[in-house]
Amino acid sequence: MFTVGDITVGDVTADEATANLARYGLKAETRVIGRDGAKVESLIGAECDRWRADYVVMGAFRRGAWRDTFGGVTRNLLQASPVPLVLSH
DSSP states (O other): OEEESSOOBTTBOHHHHHHHHHHTTOOOOOEEEOOTTOOHHHHHHHHHHHHTOSOEEEEOOOOSSTTOOSOHHHHHHHHHOSSOEEEEO
């Protein structure tokens, strides 16, 4: 599991999510990636290569009016992801 920056989703940190997976027998490690001005979708793609990922599970967040169904990172990954995406809102 990785996050770009120190991101908390709702009230759950990446470390708490990793601990929750462990309760179900799923081994996971947490990695926090610094953004350093890079596009988040580029960092996700690089991590896919690093981990040799088969797919990505990620949150999909809506921003703005109905026409902007997904935020920029989600929209960009839907257009050019190196692996299949599993989205959750």
